[in-house]
Amino acid sequence: MDKVYSPRAVEEKWQKAWMTEEFYQAYKFKNDGRPVFTIDTPPPFTSGELHMGHAYWNVINDTVARYKRMTGHDVILPQGWDCQGLPTELKVQYRWKISREDRDLFRRKCVEWTANMIDSMKRTMIRLGYRPDWEQFEYRTMDKSYWRAVQESLIQMHEKGLIYRKEFPVHWCSKCGTALAQAELGYIQKKGKLYHLRFSLGDRDLEVATTRPELLNACQALAVNPGDSRYSWAVGKDATVPIFGHKVKVLSDSSVDMEFGTGVVMICTYGDEQDIRWQQIHKLPVIRSVDEYGRMVNAGKYSGMKVSDAREQISKDLEAEGSLISTEEFVHNVLAHTERADCMTPIEFLTKDQWFIKSMDFKETVLREAERMGWIPEFVHGRLVDWVESIEWDWLISRQRVFGTPIPFWFCADCNYIISPRREDLPVDTSSTPPPVERCPKCGGGRIAGTTDVCDCWVDSSITPLIVTGYFKDRGLFERAYPVDLRQQGHDIVRTWMYYTILRCSVLTGTGPFKGALVNGHILGPDGTRMSKSKGNVIIPEQGINQYGSDAIRQALFSLTIGSDFPFKWEPVKYGKSFLQKLWSSARFAEGFFSGRGTKISPRAMDETDKWIISRLKEAICKSRDAMEKYQFHIAVDVLQKFYWHEFCDQYIEAVKPRLYSPRSAEDKAVAVTVLYTVIWNFIRLLAPICPHITEEIYQKLFRDEMGFVSIHASPYPKAEELPEVDGTIGEKVISMIALLRSRKVESQMALSAEVRMAVIHGNSEELNAYKENEWLIRQVLHINDLEYKIGERDAELIR
RNA sequence: GGGCCGGUCGUCUAGUUUGGCUAGGAUACCGCCCUGACACGGCGGUGGUCUCCGGUUCGAGUCCGGACCGGCCCA
Numbered sequence: 001m002d003k004v005y006s007p008r009a010v011e012e013k014w015q016k017a018w019m020t021e022e023f024y025q026a027y028k029f030k031n032d033g034r035p036v037f038t039i040d041t042p043p044p045f046t047s048g049e050l051h052m053g054h055a056y057w058n059v060i061n062d063t064v065a066r067y068k069r070m071t072g073h074d075v076i077l078p079q080g081w082d083c084q085g086l087p088t089e090l091k092v093q094y095r096w097k098i099s100r101e102d103r104d105l106f107r108r109k110c111v112e113w114t115a116n117m118i119d120s121m122k123r124t125m126i127r128l129g130y131r132p133d134w135e136q137f138e139y140r141t142m143d144k145s146y147w148r149a150v151q152e153s154l155i156q157m158h159e160k161g162l163i164y165r166k167e168f169p170v171h172w173c174s175k176c177g178t179a180l181a182q183a184e185l186g187y188i189q190k191k192g193k194l195y196h197l198r199f200s201l202g203d204r205d206l207e208v209a210t211t212r213p214e215l216l217n218a219c220q221a222l223a224v225n226p227g228d229s230r231y232s233w234a235v236g237k238d239a240t241v242p243i244f245g246h247k248v249k250v251l252s253d254s255s256v257d258m259e260f261g262t263g264v265v266m267i268c269t270y271g272d273e274q275d276i277r278w279q280q281i282h283k284l285p286v287i288r289s290v291d292e293y294g295r296m297v298n299a300g301k302y303s304g305m306k307v308s309d310a311r312e313q314i315s316k317d318l319e320a321e322g323s324l325i326s327t328e329e330f331v332h333n334v335l336a337h338t339e340r341a342d343c344m345t346p347i348e349f350l351t352k353d354q355w356f357i358k359s360m361d362f363k364e365t366v367l368r369e370a371e372r373m374g375w376i377p378e379f380v381h382g383r384l385v386d387w388v389e390s391i392e393w394d395w396l397i398s399r400q401r402v403f404g405t406p407i408p409f410w411f412c413a414d415c416n417y418i419i420s421p422r423r424e425d426l427p428v429d430t431s432s433t434p435p436p437v438e439r440c441p442k443c444g445g446g447r448i449a450g451t452t453d454v455c456d457c458w459v460d461s462s463i464t465p466l467i468v469t470g471y472f473k474d475r476g477l478f479e480r481a482y483p484v485d486l487r488q489q490g491h492d493i494v495r496t497w498m499y500y501t502i503l504r505c506s507v508l509t510g511t512g513p514f515k516g517a518l519v520n521g522h523i524l525g526p527d528g529t530r531m532s533k534s535k536g537n538v539i540i541p542e543q544g545i546n547q548y549g550s551d552a553i554r555q556a557l558f559s560l561t562i563g564s565d566f567p568f569k570w571e572p573v574k575y576g577k578s579f580l581q582k583l584w585s586s587a588r589f590a591e592g593f594f595s596g597r598g599t600k601i602s603p604r605a606m607d608e609t610d611k612w613i614i615s616r617l618k619e620a621i622c623k624s625r626d627a628m629e630k631y632q633f634h635i636a637v638d639v640l641q642k643f644y645w646h647e648f649c650d651q652y653i654e655a656v657k658p659r660l661y662s663p664r665s666a667e668d669k670a671v672a673v674t675v676l677y678t679v680i681w682n683f684i685r686l687l688a689p690i691c692p693h694i695t696e697e698i699y700q701k702l703f704r705d706e707m708g709f710v711s712i713h714a715s716p717y718p719k720a721e722e723l724p725e726v727d728g729t730i731g732e733k734v735i736s737m738i739a740l741l742r743s744r745k746v747e748s749q750m751a752l753s754a755e756v757r758m759a760v761i762h763g764n765s766e767e768l769n770a771y772k773e774n775e776w777l778i779r780q781v782l783h784i785n786d787l788e789y790k791i792g793e794r795d796a797e798l799i800r
Numbered sequence: 801g802g803g804c805c806g807g808u809c810g811u812c813u814a815g816u817u818u819g820g821c822u823a824g825g826a827u828a829c830c831g832c833c834c835u836g837a838c839a840c841g842g843c844g845g846u847g848g849u850c851u852c853c854g855g856u857u858c859g860a861g862u863c864c865g866g867a868c869c870g871g872c873c874c875a
Binding site: 004186382386390494528561564565574575578585586589591592635641642650653657739742743745746747749750753754 | 802803804805806811812813814825826827828832833834835836837838840841842843844871872873874875
């Protein structure tokens with residue numbers, strides 16, 4: 001073995017080997033009757049760059065899977081790719097200047113681009129030591145087979161009466177030209193103006209504050225709070241809308257905020273979600289004022305202008321007319337297209353035909369299934385509950401885009417009746433495929449239309465537990481593997497991936513998809529803020545893999561508590577690297593003595609320090625197992641590092657040297673070697689799920705011949721019961737006295753190997769007995785010629 | 801405005817569920833040591849009273865109440 005451990009060469013060697021048929025046996029899901037353990041792993045969006053956050057997910061999944069395999073499970077570790085979505089379309093549009101109108105060509109380019117992105121991301125995943133069952137469980141949401149599954153799932157939902165098409169005010173992004181789901185929206189702070197307008201009620205005027213005067217044409221009412229005495233006189237009267245001149249009623253509504261602006265609000269169809277509620281409650285007419293491209297319509301001379309220009313112009317005209325009382329600068333929160341896109345465009349409400357899944361009916365179902373799951377950390381459950389309770393509309397699943405799974409239905413243009421494709425025709429694109437019927441089965445009409453709409457990306461990804469358990473193709477497997485044991489994901493997508501998956505899988509199968517969820521935090525940039533390209537604080541794993549090795553990165557990623565965010569720092573990675581070197585050096589030291597070894601040690605032949613290290617090893621095994629079962633990786637890493645470095649290397653190896661270099665007896669040396677062998681053999685298996693490469697290397701070099709497993713990852717995780725019953729208390733006293741004497745030597749500026757004429761050690765009678773029985777060892781380790789004992793407080797002094 | 805999470809040596813962090821030995825580590829820093837696995841090492845040291853205030857208790861980082869600060873989610 002080389003003196004210095006070089007992760008790069010070793011890691012690459014094993015990564016390659018693990019992909020071969022021989023080693024695949026250790027990673028393959030065999031469906032051979034052992035208990036199945038299934039992990040629903042997050043399919044990353046195929047942006048092409050695998051950052052440290054992705055690496056974190058991969059490492060968690062990989063470590064859980066390796067641990068579960070070593071504890072006797074038949075593990076399904078899938079890895080998917082979330083391919084379809086706006087960012088890719090925007091890239092393709094920009095890079096190749098291809099119009100979305102040419103749908104086939106556009107789609108082909110998206111697929112081509114995405115395939116390249118996957119290659120590059122997969123390479124990094126493999127370099128992290130991640131080893132999912134690529135052969136059986138890799139999926140890409142853009143593949144025809146995946147489309148078939150998504151479409152099948154939608155047809156099944158339709159058969160349960162859960163899909164409908166309806167004209168509805170939808171959140172619309174005018175820049176991206178598509179409707180959006182609630183989950184794709186967020187609030188951004190925007191500077192704007194608050195315009196105070198004068199509405200005439202004949203003899204008196206009302207002052208109304210609004211941020212959107214350009215919507216005046218769609219103004220359908222004014223409203224005041226019933227408790228607002230300032231305006232009780234106005235309720236029920238007609239007001240004249242400035243510029244446009246139409247008359248609207250002054251309504252009374254308790255949800256009007258008396259504190260905001262003047263306390264009078266103008267209701268337009270539609271400025272915001274509150275307008276939609278008011279429109280429905282007060283049954284107001286609907287006037288459309290903005291089109292798909294963000295331009296004004298039904299607005300007289302303003303028609304055709306961009307919204308922002310119209311706002312400018314109308315405010316000038318209001319001023320000229322004398323209806324503008326004042327304007328004030330104003331910072332407000334604007335609903336915008338914030339998720340999964342850099343778009344940030346404020347959204348408008350448009351009335352359009354859209355496809356929906358009836359999700360409002362299943363709030364109770366989702367809450368019930370979420371209740372039955374185990375959540376790590378607990379509080380994430382509460383976050384899902386809050387989200388479910390706050391949902392107000394059904395799930396809008398259609399997108400007016402190209403790179404997505406086609407909505408697999410036709411509809412009757414006369415009565416909106418929905419027509420499903422034949423199963424054997426899946427996947428279908430109803431915009432180019434003729435319908436299976438000529439006339440509407442409901443109204444008999446002959447106008448059957450397909451759609452160019454595609455599915456929201458969450459429609460794709462919300463069936464991953466069904467995909468990986470074979471719901472669509474292998475019912476036998478499905479019965480055994482569903483619900484999946486563990487869903488691992490980030491806390492930012494609880495309201496999307498988690499919610500939609502529980503909803504869809506529960507409705508389709510009648511049972512919630514997860515036994516447990518492990519919800520992790522974010523890996524932040526070193527500055528503690530979210531990684532983003534524009535801030536230049538993105539950390540990619542490749543930066544450190546060559547220098548420190550992925551085993552070091554893996555240790556560092558596990559130093560955080562699951563669920564909390566974590567600014568990425570290189571220091572813990574460096575520490576991880578040092579630990580690898582320590583492990584390497586100790587194995588190299590031990591290797592020299594490993595001839596004619598045996599694995600069975602008898603407690604009777606053991607030295608007291610042997611018993612001590614074996615008892616410490618047993619405790620490390622118990623703690624590590626316990627931590628791994630609870631997914632407390634940071635505890636497992638901590639326990640293992642401390643045991644190996646500070647107990648085994650610092651104490652035991654130092655104390656065992658005389659027994660190896662100048663043994664009292666051949667038998668005692670053999671026992672010492674066996675203990676070294678046992679500790680290292682057990683320890684590398686404890687560490688294997690976390691640091692798969694170095695442990696494999698040491699296994700293959702030192703243990704493979706005797707143990708016979710093809711890989712350390714095919715060996716069983718250690719059990720404390722397999723080691724002899726020992727009492728380490730005397731050994732602990734001896735070890736701690738040796739440590740004390742060593743520090744006394746350092747204090748007197750003596751080299752550890754320097755000869756000491758005499759040492760006097762103090763202790764109670766029990767301690768002194770322990771020291772006396774092990775006098776040979778103490779003297780040899782510290783090169784002390786003579787030892788004297790004194791009753792007293794535990795202490796030691798050197799006499800030169 | 802509502803909800804959640806958190807605030808422990810310069811920095812990161814364990815301990816808080818089930819109050820109790822001198823608050824444990826790591827890193828950085830300083831000093832000594834190249835000792836026959838390892839200088840990517842060994843030994844030792846400086847450094848915190850646990851955000852603040854009040855309460856319960858023989859005893860609180862740990863429980864209760866309040867305030868302040870930070871982060872996230874939602875409106």
